[in-house]
Amino acid sequence: MKVNKREKINTVARLLFRNTGWIVIALLAGIFGMLIWNTVAFFLKIKPLDFITGTQWDPSGTSASYGILPLLVSTCLVTAGAMAIAIPLGIGTAAFLSEYAGRRLKNILKPCIEMLAAVPSVAIGFLGIVVLGPSIARLTGQPNGLNALNGAILLAIMALPTIITVTEDALQGIPNSYKEASYGVGASKWQTLVRVTIPAAAPGILAAVMLGVGRAIGETMTVLMATGNASAFPKGFFHSVRTITATIAIEMGEVPYQTTHYYALFAIATVLFLFTLIINLAGEYFVNKFRKYHAL
Amino acid sequence: MVIFGYMTNVRSAYPYPVFFLLCWLVGCSNNQKAIKMKGSDTEVNLAVSLAEHFYKVNDTFTVAISGGGSGLGIASLLNGQADIANSSRPLNQEEDSLFIRRHIELRTIVFAEDATAFIVQKDFPLDSIDVNSLAGILSGRNSTWKEITGRDIPVTIYGRQSNSGTHSFVSNKLKIQFSREAKEMNGNAQIMEGVKMDPSGIGYVGAGYLLQDEPGPAVKVLKISAAPGAAAVSPLDKQAIENRKYYFQRPLYQYIAAGSWNKVKAFIDYEKGPAGQRIIKEAGYYIIADSPTIR
Amino acid sequence: MTKRWTPLLEWGTLLGSTLIVFFFLGVILWDLISKGGPSLSWEFVTALPKVGMTKGGILPAIIGTVLLTLITALLAVPFGICCAIYLNEYARDNGFTRLIRASIRNLAGVPSIIYGLFGLALFVQGLHMGTSLLSAGCTLGLLSLPYIIITTEEALRRIPASTREAALAVGATQFESIRDVVLPSALPGILTGVVLTLSRAAGETAPILFTGVAFYINSPSGYLNQEFMSLPYHLYMLSTQHQAIAEVRPLAYGTALVLLMVVFLFNGTAFYIRYKYHRHE
Numbered sequence: 022m023k024v025n026k027r028e029k030i031n032t033v034a035r036l037l038f039r040n041t042g043w044i045v046i047a048l049l050a051g052i053f054g055m056l057i058w059n060t061v062a063f064f065l066k067i068k069p070l071d072f073i074t075g076t077q078w079d080p081s082g083t084s085a086s087y088g089i090l091p092l093l094v095s096t097c098l099v100t101a102g103a104m105a106i107a108i109p110l111g112i113g114t115a116a117f118l119s120e121y122a123g124r125r126l127k128n129i130l131k132p133c134i135e136m137l138a139a140v141p142s143v144a145i146g147f148l149g150i151v152v153l154g155p156s157i158a159r160l161t162g163q164p165n166g167l168n169a170l171n172g173a174i175l176l177a178i179m180a181l182p183t184i185i186t187v188t189e190d191a192l193q194g195i196p197n198s199y200k201e202a203s204y205g206v207g208a209s210k211w212q213t214l215v216r217v218t219i220p221a222a223a224p225g226i227l228a229a230v231m232l233g234v235g236r237a238i239g240e241t242m243t244v245l246m247a248t249g250n251a252s253a254f255p256k257g258f259f260h261s262v263r264t265i266t267a268t269i270a271i272e273m274g275e276v277p278y279q280t281t282h283y284y285a286l287f288a289i290a291t292v293l294f295l296f297t298l299i300i301n302l303a304g305e306y307f308v309n310k311f312r313k314y315h316a317l
Numbered sequence: 318m319v320i321f322g323y324m325t326n327v328r329s330a331y332p333y334p335v336f337f338l339l340c341w342l343v344g345c346s347n348n349q350k351a352i353k354m355k356g357s358d359t360e361v362n363l364a365v366s367l368a369e370h371f372y373k374v375n376d377t378f379t380v381a382i383s384g385g386g387s388g389l390g391i392a393s394l395l396n397g398q399a400d401i402a403n404s405s406r407p408l409n410q411e412e413d414s415l416f417i418r419r420h421i422e423l424r425t426i427v428f429a430e431d432a433t434a435f436i437v438q439k440d441f442p443l444d445s446i447d448v449n450s451l452a453g454i455l456s457g458r459n460s461t462w463k464e465i466t467g468r469d470i471p472v473t474i475y476g477r478q479s480n481s482g483t484h485s486f487v488s489n490k491l492k493i494q495f496s497r498e499a500k501e502m503n504g505n506a507q508i509m510e511g512v513k514m515d516p517s518g519i520g521y522v523g524a525g526y527l528l529q530d531e532p533g534p535a536v537k538v539l540k541i542s543a544a545p546g547a548a549a550v551s552p553l554d555k556q557a558i559e560n561r562k563y564y565f566q567r568p569l570y571q572y573i574a575a576g577s578w579n580k581v582k583a584f585i586d587y588e589k590g591p592a593g594q595r596i597i598k599e600a601g602y603y604i605i606a607d608s609p610t611i612r
Numbered sequence: 613m614t615k616r617w618t619p620l621l622e623w624g625t626l627l628g629s630t631l632i633v634f635f636f637l638g639v640i641l642w643d644l645i646s647k648g649g650p651s652l653s654w655e656f657v658t659a660l661p662k663v664g665m666t667k668g669g670i671l672p673a674i675i676g677t678v679l680l681t682l683i684t685a686l687l688a689v690p691f692g693i694c695c696a697i698y699l700n701e702y703a704r705d706n707g708f709t710r711l712i713r714a715s716i717r718n719l720a721g722v723p724s725i726i727y728g729l730f731g732l733a734l735f736v737q738g739l740h741m742g743t744s745l746l747s748a749g750c751t752l753g754l755l756s757l758p759y760i761i762i763t764t765e766e767a768l769r770r771i772p773a774s775t776r777e778a779a780l781a782v783g784a785t786q787f788e789s790i791r792d793v794v795l796p797s798a799l800p801g802i803l804t805g806v807v808l809t810l811s812r813a814a815g816e817t818a819p820i821l822f823t824g825v826a827f828y829i830n831s832p833s834g835y836l837n838q839e840f841m842s843l844p845y846h847l848y849m850l851s852t853q854h855q856a857i858a859e860v861r862p863l864a865y866g867t868a869l870v871l872l873m874v875v876f877l878f879n880g881t882a883f884y885i886r887y888k889y890h891r892h893e
Binding site: 027028030031034037038039041042046048050051056059109110111112113117118120121130132133134137139141142143144145146147148150151152178181185209210211235238239240241242246266269270273274286287290294297298300301302304 | 618623634640694703712718721733737754758785786812814816848851864868879
């Protein structure tokens with residue numbers, strides 16, 4: 022082939038790649054723009070203060086009220102519950118994999134964790150209805166087990182693989198010299214893990230937790246199926262709650278486009294988006310801190 | 318490995334299978350033969366049976382059905398995402414004005430009569446209830462069963478989400494706002510499940526849901542009396558329904574965008590024909606002879 | 613006495629949490645396989661739903677999921693790979709590129725339901741595609757894009773600069789060096805990422821809720837401009853919306869198992885690619 026022609030192909034290819042890059046970026050920016058646009062449309066009709074401080078979400082009542090508080094509290098309740106379960110279990114499992122398990126055991130266990138990560142959320146929600154719900158109902162003497170606790174346990178299961186994998190990477194990233202120094206002054210394996218390895222890996226573990234929170238807070242199907250979806254203000258783990266994601270899933274289908282209710286759903290989606298953005302940025306910050314700290 | 322070939326040698330034959338698939342995907346689509354029917358959890362199962370049997374006699378039409386609440390169907394119709402909206406309630410004022418503002422002309426069909434049944438657990442110590450007490454229970458005014466059954470156990474209400482036609486039908490009929498403690502279930506089926514397990518629960522479902530349990534009904538259907546002391550009527554009483562004696566009976570509507578009328582006509586004809594009417598009755602709904610069918 | 617038991621206790625804590633995690637996995641697999649297994653049959657995967665979806669099979673849902681994943685792949689894979697090539701091979705490493713990378717990483721963490729809203733606003737309404745297979749496919753394609761970009765870039769970054777320089781030194785243009793040298797060696801990594809992303813897309817439900825999935829369709833067709841059934845939504849519907857939940861439980865279990873098998877098939881493929889690649893190294 023002529024050099025000329027080859028160079029031409031090269032130029033065209035470069036242009037093509039660059040343009041796809043730009044298209045992708047434009048599309049992704051569009052998501053943010055769409056959310057903001059619709060949220061602004063919402064705040065033209067409803068006062069932001071009512072939205073933030075209102076304790077009732079009842080868009081189709083006789084006097085529609087759009088208070089995000091019950092939804093926000095529900096979301097935080099379920100997520101906090103999930104993290105209370107997933108963080109200790111995740112760190113424990115990661116420490117086991119990283120410090121105690123042999124190579125062969127690890128080769129079996131790690132694909133299993135990937136398998137757990139691969140189970141679709143709707144299947145987990147299904148098991149929340151058929152397995153976990155009845156068990157919770159039996160153990161607590163409640164009429165049914167569709168409540169915040171059910172959602173929290175299921176979300177913990179979904180967040181676990183992320184937390185385990187990232188924490189394990191962080192633990193593995195700690196240089197051996199740290200541990201050797203610890204053993205050298207007579208510390209036991211456990212003391213080394215608790216006093217040296219985990220503190221040294223803390224930013225990495227925090228990043229793992231952030232990723233787990235991000236996963237849990239944005240999950241839709243599981244909470245939609247398992248938490249009972251009562252729109253009253255949440256009272257605790259044994260009451261049914263309705264998260265932001267579930268509210269969007271339930272109500273988006275039923276609203277006529279371009280009405281206040283429609284915009285309201287975008288507004289709560291924006292709140293959710295901002296939450297995940299902050300969590301992701303925090304996670305990123307911790308990852309970078311960890312990398313810098315251990316740049317060798 | 319087709320994909321490996323694609324990557325290492327761009328000039329190979331990889332585009333052909335992809336191209337073929339695309340042709341197949343695009344080539345077959347025809348909007349004139351696809352009917353979108355949406356809304357009403359109460360009617361959705363009936364709609365599914367109708368579509369299933371319709372396919373046996375006429376396979377040129379594809380009927381896609383989605384459930385949700387009556388509000389979903391009406392909203393989809395407003396949004397242009399449905400041809401037929403099933404609804405267990407009439408349009409409210411806001412929707413009416415939206416249809417007018419968006420210049421969507423509607424045709425309305427009443428295709429069956431439904432009786433909303435109030436259900437409790439099988440061993441619940443109550444057979445009938447009057448409308449007033451029911452309003453007290455569902456609005457949250459009475460938070461325990463004490464006044465009605467004498468037992469001091471808290472009431473659990475299994476209701477539907479506010480987009481449900483049944484939800485608004487019951488609250489309009491009783492002139493109450495539902496208690497905020499009411500559980501909002503995704504569908505009639507979840508209400509059945511909930512009430513079955515809950516000795517203090519009460520819920521409401523469409524008549525069609527009462528026939529489903531094969532080995533005897535697992536829930537008790539309450540008889541309703543319009544006033545304390547008046548005769549109580551069961552929603553399963555065919556005669557009473559035909560005479561419009563049951564307090565919570567209502568027509569089931571289908572709203573059709575006038576633009577889609579020609580497309581859906583074959584389906585509506587089937588539904589109004591003898592085969593369709595038989596399916597409706599078998600599904601547990603009623604047909605009242607003198608009801609106006611087409612507005 | 614206490615001294616002898618402490619290490620065991622400590623070790624036991626870690627082992628215990630690991631066992632709990634695997635107990636979860638065990639329950640999930642055991643419950644789905646033991647109760648879903650009996651409903652699997654040739655008829656189940658090849659027949660239309662019958663008698664108001666209480667009998668028969670799930671063929672339309674399988675077709676829907678396959679087509680949906682295919683559309684997702686057609687959209688997200690070429691765009692994602694090209695974008696990753698641009699970022700890793702062409703773009704200079706300046707503040708702007710870093711901003712783009714950061715936003716792509718963040719977009720990978722955006723809840724899937726928000727992609728659903730975007731799909732509704734852009735494809736269903738904005739581009740007048742209606743609630744259809746194509747709208748849902750585009751939405752899922754968008755959702756998959758950040759993942760594919762991230763994994764592809766990672767795979768590209770692992771190729772040493774010397775490989776590219778060697779190709780350039782013998783007179784290849786930059787495009788030729790990417791096409792003939794960089795991409796083939798990064799291929800296993802890229803493929804793994806693509807397959808895992810598609811596995812995730814196949815199991816997603818939230819983004820397709822308002823962009824085109826239907827409860828029931830009375831024929832096994834899958835047209836681009838029409839609504840469709842899909843496995844995950846079918847499972848959702850059978851377990852929460854169907855009139856006779858108890859009666860269709862076996863069908864729901866069967867659907868869950870088929871969905872799980874589809875997803876594990878994808879994951880198994882990714883695992884195999886990675887395994888083969890590592891052996892070669």
